[in-house]
Amino acid sequence: MTTTAVQEEVAARRSQGAMHTIRRGLSLSPELRNGLPGTIAIALVATAGRVIVPVVIQQIIDGGFNGERVDMTFVVQMTGIALVAVLVTAGFTGWMHLRLAKVSETALSGLRIRAFRHIHDLSMLHQASEQRGVLVSRVTSDVDQISRFMQWGGLMLLTNGGQAFLALVVMLILSVHLGLVVVVLVPFIALMIKWFQSKLEIAYLTVREKVGRMLALLAETVVGAPVIRAYGVEDRTRVQLEEAIEAHRSSAVRAGGLSAAFSGAAEASSAVVVAAVVVVGTILAVNGTTTVGTVVAFLFLVQLFVQPVQMLGEAVNEAQTAVAGWRRVLDILDIAPDVADPGPDGVELPHQPIGARFDRVVFRYPRPGQSAAQALAEPALHETSVSIEPEQSVAVVGETGSGKTTFAKLLTRLMDPTEGSVSIAGTDVRDVRFASLRDRVVMVPQEGALFRGTIADNVRMGRPGATEPELLATFDRLGLRDWLDELAEGLDTQVGERGSALSVGERQLVTLVRASIADPDLLVLDEATSAVDPATEVRISRTLNELTSGRTVVTIAHRISTAEKSDRILVFDHGRIVQDGTHSELVAEGGIYGRLFDSWRRGTT
C-alpha cells in the first residue's frame, strides 16, 4: 500500500470509528439514548424562533404596504402572531437547555462512576503506576470533554444546524431562484473556512506546545530556586525563560492574527452573498418573479444561514475531541476484568495458619488490550514451583525486574498466572471468594497508602466496624500507644491527602496497624526503601516483629538484614528462583545472594 492509501485507510476507519463509538456509547448510556431524540426535537422548534422575523418582514412589506398606504390591521395581526411565536419558541429554548443538561449530565455521571468502578475491578496489570495519571483522566477530563461538547459545541451544532436548515428551507419556499443563488455560493465560503481551520489547528497546536515548554521552565525556576541560587545560574535561567515566554507570545499572536483574519474574511465573504442576492433579487423583482418583501427577507435570512456555517468548524473540532474522549472511556470499559470473583459459589478460606503453593506457574505481561492468557512476551516468571509452609516467614530477594514483585502479585491474586496455578490452603486462588481472600490475605504496599480522613478511619479499613477500644488495643499490642498519644488529636488526627500530614515513617506505621487489625493469615509485605528517621525506624521494626509473629509472611525484601531474619530466602533472577534456603546456607552457597551480602557488608563496616 502507498502512503496515501494508508492515510486514506486510517481516515476512513477513523470516521467509521466515530459513528461506532457513538453507537457503543449510546448503548451504554440509556439515559442519552432515550433522552436525546426528544431534546433534538425541542431544539428544532426552538430555532424556528430565529427565522420568524424575516418571514414577518416579507409579509408586511408584500401584504401590508400598498403604495403610500399601510394596512395596519394586517401589520398588527402579523406582528401579534409573530410575537406569540417568538415567546413560544423562547419557552422551547429554555426547555431544551434544561432537558439537555439533565439528560446528559445524569448519563455522564453514571458513565463516570461506572468507569471508576471498572478500573478498580481490573487486575493490577492495567493499573501500573505509570498509567495512573492516564486512568484518572478517563474518569475526569475525558468525561468532562463529552460534557463540554454536549453543553456547548454539540448544542451549537444542533441549534445552528437547525437555524441554517430552517433558513434554507424558508429561502427556497420564498424564492427557489434566489435560494439557489445562495446555495451555489456557500461551497466557496465552506472551502475558505476549511482552509483557515486547518491553519488554525496547526497554529493552536504550536501554542499548546510553547505553553508546555514555558510552564515546564517556570516550574523548574520555582522548584529549583535553591539550586539556581547556590550555583549562581540565574542569568542562564533568565535567558532560557525569556526565550520560552517570547516563543509563547509570538505563537499566540500568530494564532490570534490568523483567527482575526478569519473573522474579517468571513464577514467580507458573506457580503458577497448579500451583494449577489441584491443584484439577482432586484432583477427577479423587476421581472415579477419575486417580490420586494422576499428580497428584503433574504437579506436577513442570508445572515442566519451563513453564520452557522462559520461556526461549524469550531463545533466539529470540539466534537472530534469529545468522541475521542468517549472512545477512551469506552475502551477502558471494554477491557474485561481478567481476575474474576467466583462469587457465592466460591470457596471460603478457613481462619487458621495457611500455606501457599505455586505449581508450574508462568507469567507473561500482556500488551495493553490483551488478557494475560494471550500474552506472548518473554515471561516475567518462568515455570516456577514453590511451596510455603504455614507460619513460615519468607524473604523474597532480587533486583528490579527479577520477578519478585510479579511473584507477590500472583500470590495475592492481583493477577492470574498465564499458565499453572497458585493455591492457598490447598485451594486454587481462582476458586476462592474475593471477600474471603481479601479477608485472609493482606498485602501491605511499600509506600503507606493512606486516604484523606482520620487515623481511625484509615485503620478501620482493615476491619470495618472496629470499635474505638478495639483500635486502641491494637495500638497497645503493637507498642504504638505512646506514639499515638503524642499526636495532637490521637485517633482523630487528620492524615491529610494521601497521608501528607504524617511523615513517611508514620504513614508506614498506620498501614501496619491497619494490616494488624485485619488479622490476616497470610501477610505479604513490600518493604519500604525510603529513608526514615531512626526513632520511627525502630518503631517500625518493633511493630513488624509483633505483626508478623504467628502468621505466614512473605516479604519483598530490600535490606539484607530483613532477609537474614527470615526463616527462608527466595532469590529471584531473570524470572526464576535461583536460590532457596536460610541466610547462612545461602551465604555459604555464594551466588547472587553471596554477592549482595558481600557488597552490603563492605558498606557498613
Added chain:
Amino acid sequence: MSVPEPLDSPVSAEKMGQGFNLIRRQLKRAPKEFLIGGIGTVLYAVMTILSSYVLGWITDDILLPAIDEGEVAVGSLAAAAGAVLGVSLFLGMGITLRRLGAYYAQFRLQYRDRVEVTDRYLELPVEWHRKHSTGQLLANANEDVEAASFIAAPLPMAFGVVLMLVITAVLLVLTDPFLALIGFMVGPALLAANYIYQRRMRSVAAKAQRIRAEVADIAHESFDAALVVKTLGREDAEVGRFGERSDALRDRMVEVGRLRAAFDPVIEALPSIAVLAVLAVGALQVDQGILTPGDLVTFAYLFRLVALPMRVFGWLLGELPRAVVGLDRVENVLAERGEVEYGLAFPQNNGGASTTASGVGYMYPDTAHHDLSSGGAAVVNSPDSDRRGVDEITLNVQAGKTVALVGPTGSGKSTIAHLLVRLFDPDRGVVSLDGHGLVDIERGALAGSVSIVFQETFLFNESVYDNITLGEPFSPEEVFAAARLARAHDFILELDNEYSSVVGERGASLSGGQRQRIALARALVRKPRLLVLDDATSAIDPAVEGEILAGLAQLDTTVVIVAYRRSSIVMADEVIYVEEGRVVDRGTHEQLYRAVSGYRSLIDAYGQLEEPA
C-alpha cells in the same frame, strides 16, 4: 491557591475603581497594541451602522423604484453591489484590526508581566521563596498574569459597542422618537440580562470547578492506593465516595443548564421582540409618511446587529474581578524588594577553603505560607519538622578537612549547611570563607568557590551533560572526570544517548541514586574549594557511597557532610554534634561516642538499621 474573596459578590464602588485602575495600567503598558485595536473597533462600529443604512438605501432607492418603473439600470445594480461589498470590506478590516489589536495587547501584557515576575523570582532570596508555596508562585507567573491580561480581549470590542450604542441612540432620536423609545427600553434590559447572567454563571461555574477538582482528587487518591483498595476489598466504599462527588458535580452542571434555560431565551427573544415592535410602530409611521420603507428595513436590521455584541459587557464585567485579584498578586510580587546584597571581596582561588561561623543565629520566618494577595492571611502549612532554626553556632573547619554534621532529625544540621553556602543570611553572627564574611563576597564569586549538593536532588529537564555543566564552559574531560568521581560515568554510558540523554522532568527517567550521583558530579566539576553535602547520598548504595567519599578524601577540597550513615560518619576527620539548633560537642567519632550520650544513642540507632540483628 484559592482566591479568598468570592468572585460573584456584587461589584462595589471600590472594586469598580480597582477595575478602572487595572484598565488604565494595562492601556499604558501596551499603548501601540491598544491603538490598533481602537482604530479597528471604530471602523467596526461605524461600518456596522453604515451596513444597515446601505440596506435601507437599496430598498428605497433601487428596489422600490425598479419595481415602480419596471426596469433597472445596470449602473444602480452595480452601485448597490459595490456599496454592500465596500462597506463589508471595511467592516471586515475593522473586525480583523480590532481582534488583532486585542490579541497583540493581551499577549504583550502577558509577556511583560511574566518576564518581570520571573525576574523577581530569580532575584529574591531563597527565604522569600520558602514563604510561598510552589503552587502559588507558579500560579502567579501563569494564571494571575493571564487573568490580569485577559481584560485586553473584550476591551476594544466593548469600546466599539459603546460607540455603536451612542451612534444608534443619536440616530434613533434624530429619526423617530417612537423608535428611540423602543431602543431605550430594550437596550438597557438586554444589558442588565447579560450582566446578571454572566455574574450568576461565574458563581455556579466556579462551584462546579471546585467539585471537579474534588472528583479528580478522589480518583487520584483512590487509583494511587488501588493496591490497598483491592487487597482490603474496599471497592464499594470507594465507589460510594466517588459517586457522591460525581453526582454533586452533575447537580452543579444541571444548575448551569437551569441558568441557561432562564437567561438564554430572554437574551435571544428580546432583540426579536424589539424588531417586531419596530415593524409595528414603523409601519404606522410609514402610513403617516414620516418614515420610508427603507428606514424600516434599516432599523430592523440595526437592532439585530447591535443586540448581539452587547454580550461583551457581560464578558468584560465578569472578567474584571478575577483580573483585579490577579493583578493585585502580580503587583505585590513586582513590588517585593530585598534582593540579595553582595560585596566586592574575592576569595583566593586555589586549595581547600577554610570556613567559620561565629555566634550565628537563624530563625526561619515561620512555617506558615504567605498569600501573595494584599492583606491576604497567612495559610498554615503542614508542619515542617525537618526545618528548624539554629542559635549560637560557632564552628571552624580548616582547609582540606572533612567534617561531618550529625544530629537527630530536626536538629538544624541542614540549616547550618545552607548558611555555610549563603543560601540565606544569618540573623545574627557572621559566616565566612577564608576570612571573608560571605555577605562581602562579590556576586557570582561564592558559587565559584563553594558547591552544595542538596538532600532533594533537583535536575533540569535537559541532557545529563547540561545538568552537570549548567551552561558553564567545562571541557568534556572535566565533565567525565567529575562523573567518574561521583560514580556516575558508568551508568551514564549505559543510557540511550549517554551524556546527551535528556533526563525528563525533575530527572524522572533516572533512579534516586542516579539523580544524586549526577547532582554530585555537578558540584564536583566546579572543583569547589568547599563542598557541602546535605544528606546528598541517601539513595546511593552504602558500598558506592563509601567509594565516593574515599575519592573525595583524595582531593584537597574542604568537605562538610550532613550524614546519616555510620559508615560515612566514621570517614570524617571531625564530627560536629548538633542538637536542638546548637552545637553540643565536637571531636573525632571515637571521642564523641565515648563522651556524649545523645551522640552514642543516635549512632546506635543508625547502627541497628545497618547491621545484622
